[in-house]
Amino acid sequence: NAGVTQTPKFQVLKTGQSMTLQCAQDMNHEYMSWYRQDPGMGLRLIHYSVGAGITDQGEVPNGYNVSRSTTEDFPLRLLSAAPSQTSVYFCASKTSGSSNTGELFFGEGSRLTVL
Amino acid sequence: AQSVTQLDSQVPVFEEAPVELRCNYSSSVSVYLFWYVQYPNQGLQLLLKYLSGSTLVESINGFEAEFNKSQTSFHLRKPSVHISDTAEYFCAVISTGGGSQGNLIFGKGTKLSVKP
Numbered sequence: 403n404a405g406v407t408q409t410p411k412f413q414v415l416k417t418g419q420s421m422t423l424q425c426a427q428d429m430n431h432e433y434m435s436w437y438r439q440d441p442g443m444g445l446r447l448i449h450y451s452v453g454a455g456i457t458d459q460g461e462v463p464n465g466y467n468v469s470r471s472t473t474e475d476f477p478l479r480l481l482s483a484a485p486s487q488t489s490v491y492f493c494a495s496k497t498s499g500s501s502n503t504g505e506l507f508f509g510e511g512s513r514l515t516v517l
Numbered sequence: 518a519q520s521v522t523q524l525d526s527q528v529p530v531f532e533e534a535p536v537e538l539r540c541n542y543s544s545s546v547s548v549y550l551f552w553y554v555q556y557p558n559q560g561l562q563l564l565l566k567y568l569s570g571s572t573l574v575e576s577i578n579g580f581e582a583e584f585n586k587s588q589t590s591f592h593l594r595k596p597s598v599h600i601s602d603t604a605e606y607f608c609a610v611i612s613t614g615g616g617s618q619g620n621l622i623f624g625k626g627t628k629l630s631v632k633p
Binding site: 406435437442443444445446447450460492494503504505506508509510511 | 523526549551553559560561562563566568607611619620621623624625626
């Protein structure tokens with residue numbers, strides 16, 4: 403089982419460049435989310451989606467865009483990268499069934515450096 | 518809204534010693550509680566969770582956590598740690614009513630370093 407797959411695992415950008423972090427899950431989860439992890443800050447929610455066509459902002463959405471055209475995919479776009487966006491990014495998903503307990507399944511992360 | 522406080526950012530301990538990683542939460546409603554573990558250069562994986570019932574929950578690798586509603590705590594313990602337990606541990610909370618669509622709130626993490 404692939405679970406949650408993130409690409410790329412590593413990326414170096416120059417300030418002002420754009421890029422997309424890809425996330426795909428094969429568990430038919432309706433809920434998907436993006437977190438960033440910074441030293442001493444824990445995980446902070448960027449954007450999330452509760453189903454195809456529905457997205458919403460989390461705690462730190464500025465500088466990031468998302469879309470959800472299919473259940474499987476939830477890409478994160480950086481339109482004009484800034485050094486403050488240097489971080490490790492995690493995609494996570496969970497089921498939205500009535501018995502759901504909130505347990506998240508994480509990808510392995512994408513390490514982004516903005517010079 | 519919920520919040521999570523992990524009281525120690527780093528915990529160094531010798532191999533085979535006991536360890537406790539502390540987690541306190543704040544919420545005006547009932548919650549589910551989780552501990553996630555992140556090994557170096559990996560994603561997060563679920564260690565254990567409290568949903569309901571017995572306040573003491575256990576993982577398959579010897580960790581346990583106790584839900585204390587009066588003290589709003591969910592501390593993680595292990596009686597004897599191994600080198601392989603070296604990792605960062607995250608406590609997380611979600612309201613019971615938000616399970617399907619709500620967002621997990623994470624603490625800032627505790628780095629457990631086990632020394633030989």
